Amino acid sequence: MSENEQAGEKTELPTEKRLREAREQGNIPRSRELATAAVFVAAVLALYAMAGSMGNSARQWMKAALSPEVGLLNTPNALFGHAGWMLLKLMLAFSPLIVVCLAAGMIAPALMGGLQFSNKALMPDLKRMNPLTGIKRLVGAEALAELVKSMLRVAFVGTAAGLCIWQGADGLRGLLHLPLESAIGRGLGFTLKLLLATAGAMALLAAIDAPYQKWNWLRKLKMTREELRREMKESEGSPEVKGRIRQMQMQLSQRRMMEAVPTADVVLVNPTHYAVALKYESGRMSAPTVVARGVDELALRIRQVADGNKVAVVSSPPLARALYRESQLGKEIPVRLYSAVALVLSYVYQLRQWRTGPMPQMAPIDIDEFGKGGTR
Known part of the structure; x- marks a missing residue:
């Protein structure tokens, strides 16, 4: 039996919409x-x-x-x-x-x-x-x-x-x-x-x-099957329309994320494939928070925005990859990365103090040295 003949057979149970109609x-x-x-x-x-x-x-x-x-009733x-x-x-x-x-x-x-x-x-x-x-x-x-x-x-x-x-x-x-x-x-x-x-x-x-x-x-x-597909397309929207909606939502999310990059304290990079922007406000945050993250082209855009707004960009491939894999946008970083990120932020704060003098050098970070509790 050909595919067209199978498509013309009424083999699918009626949907709630068809029953209601x-x-x-x-x-x-x-x-x-x-x-x-x-x-x-x-x-x-x-x-x-x-x-x-x-x-x-x-x-x-x-x-x-x-x-x-009854016999006495003598009139119609x-x-x-x-x-x-x-x-x-x-x-x-x-x-x-x-x-x-x-x-x-x-x-x-x-x-x-x-x-x-x-x-x-x-x-x-x-x-x-x-x-x-x-x-x-x-x-x-x-x-x-x-x-x-x-x-x-x-x-x-x-x-x-x-x-x-x-x-x-x-x-x-x-x-x-x-x-x-x-x-x-x-x-x-x-x-x-x-x-x-x-x-x-x-x-x-x-x-x-x-x-x-x-x-x-x-x-x-x-x-x-064709009627079922057509009804699903009418009720839920065509795949093209849903794809366009997802694309617009992604663009809006990326735009908001880019607007948050200038407020970051540091951007950790791979240096080319990964980029994670962190922000920490002492007294208001219990741990550094991810305000932007991306790979490849999006990572490049994060770096460009950071450079344009004089946000520190630190190259630390292992830490950048670990942060990208284990963290979520708008959430605090994992506990096991506390100490590694603390070293980076300490370096950034020193960098701000020594802008008029020689740039301090940050020691390489090996995140495997830190335990699950965030300490060495």
């Missing part, structure tokens, strides 16, 4: 089976829990609906008014069931992908009106998956209902020989068992469909 457009994972099962199971459980109270309300409603007083307005009042009482009687079903219908989508309201999903899309796209939806993988789900739904629900009826067949036949009230009670009990069996089958189907829908949603949002 999909949700903003109303594209979130949805499972019809989960929503249907949630509402149906909630309704069955509500009926089981509130059957007594709703049954009493229904009986009271029937008594009011079939009351002899009176009849319509009574019908409206009876409808309201019926809705109030079953309002707990309605509330439970509405709550289940809202909770189920929230469990899958959250509640998302988007106007973009309601906007007309010409692609949906394309006949070729419609044909692909009818004969594609999505259509096959829906067909399989429909077959599973019929199989699950039909099997559960069939087993329930088969187990209760003898009891159903015996209802004909029972008093009316007992027959109604047993019939309602069997109906509840049938509804519970159906709810269990629908819940099992939803447990299969919900993970599949989540997986399929993520699969559709997968990205090609």
